[in-house]
Amino acid sequence: MTVELRHLRAFLAIAAEGTITRAAARLHVTQPALSRTLRQLEAHLGARLIDRSTHHLRLTVAGHAFQPRAAAAVTAVDEALDPARAGTWPLRLGHAWSALGEHTTPLLRRWKQEHPDTPLQLLRVDDRNAGLDRGTVDVAVIRGEADLPAEVNTVALLLEPRVAAVAADSPLARRTRLTLRDLIARPIAVNTIAGTTALGLWPPDDTPDDTIEVANTDDWIAAIAAGDAVGVTTTATAITYPNPAVAYLPLAGVPAVTVHLAWKQPPSHPAVPDFIALAQRLIPAPPSTTGG
Template identity: 85%
Template sequence: MTVELRHLRAFLAIAAEGTITGAAARLHVTQPALSRTLRQLEAHLGARLIDRSTHHLELTAAGHAFRPRAAAAVTAVDEALDPARAGTWPLRLGHAWSALGEHTTPLLRRWKQEHPDTPLQLLRVDDRTAGLDHGTVDVAVIRGDVDLPAEVATVVLLFEPRVAAVAADSFLTRKARLTLHELVGKPIAVNTIAGTATLGLWPPDAAPNDTVEVANTDDWIAAIAAGTAVGVTTTATAAAYPNPAVAYLPLADVPVVPVRLAWRQPPSHPAVPDLIAFARRFMTAQPPSGAGREGFRARRG
């Protein structure tokens, strides 16, 4: 049997809906036809993808592993057949927050100059892999330690110092530099989706007692600006999210954050190798940023 796009769409619909009934309605097919399509896909792969032992269907371990691959394949076909993209094929660069900080705009401009026939599309995706897992992007900016599949290649572009983010009217802004210990008096804003700062930064016997969990950088900034919480981030956030109600202050004695580019092998776009080589060359030529040296000063907008 030859696997067709409808087999992948069927599996993805069932995974998203959790029931055959919901998935059949979503795809406008009958339930028996959808069940038959799923069985054909499982027979081809030689693995059970959906656990049917409960009323609400669950993915098996094989199903969880197959889901991002199926999503990437469907997205790639949809992109290729999109009439609006005829004649152009944008190279999609994903990021969960801050992209490449102060280097983002210069990099995009230089790419446009050197590769005018390949548009570089910057996409923010609130996801730990910045859309790479689901095939939404061709290359992703990844910060910190992220679990990536074996077929994903990475290269380190730079290392970003961490900074504290506090309300601009906080008494903490009287200091030129802060320590993690000085932040424990307030709840810590934690981006649970794609953030690099967790309570693991603090010693176990001196960790904050309270957190404010958010799902994206906008909500993280809002919590800090309101004085509800303080946060730990990198210098890229200070460059990408200046806010008159937020001050960014250097943090002492905390590890820097590696910033990587990640892409699938084989690449989903023919220009991926060009972008990797270009980004490495571009970053190597950049002088040390003011935000990345000991002389970093708090920014308030």
């Protein structure tokens, strides 16, 4: 049997809706036809994708692993067949925050000059892998360590020094530089989705007493500007997110953060190798890949 796009759409609809009934209504097919399509897909893969033992269907371990691959395949086909995109095929560059900092604009401008027929689309995705695992981007900017599958290639592009972020009216803002110890008396704002700062950055015997968890950079900055917390980030944030209520100060005694470019192999866009080469040409190579 040859797997078709309808098999993937059927699986994704069932996974999203949780029942065959609702999924069938969503796809405008009968329930028996949808169940048959799912069985065909499972037979082809040699694995059970949906646990049917309860009234509300659930994904199996294999189903959870297959879901992002199926979603990426459907997204790629939909975009390829989108009439609005006929004649253009944008290269999608994903980032969770700050893109490439001070290098972002020069890189975008140079790409436009050298590749005028291939638009470069910058996408912010609040995700540790900046949308790469979901197939929503072709290349991802990833800071620090990330859990990436074997088919993903990475290159260390640059090192970003860490800085402290404090409220501009805080006594700490009057200092010329700070240390991790200077921050422990205040709650630490931690971006749990895509940030590079965790309590493990501090020595085990000298860690902060409290944290404020946020899910994106906007909320992180808001917490610091309000004086509710302090934070640790990189110089890219200070460049990309200047705020009169937030002071960014050099942070002594901490390792820099390695910024990687990551892409799937084979590439999801034919221009990926050209983009990697351009980025490496414009941005000086880091002296090492330690840090994170």
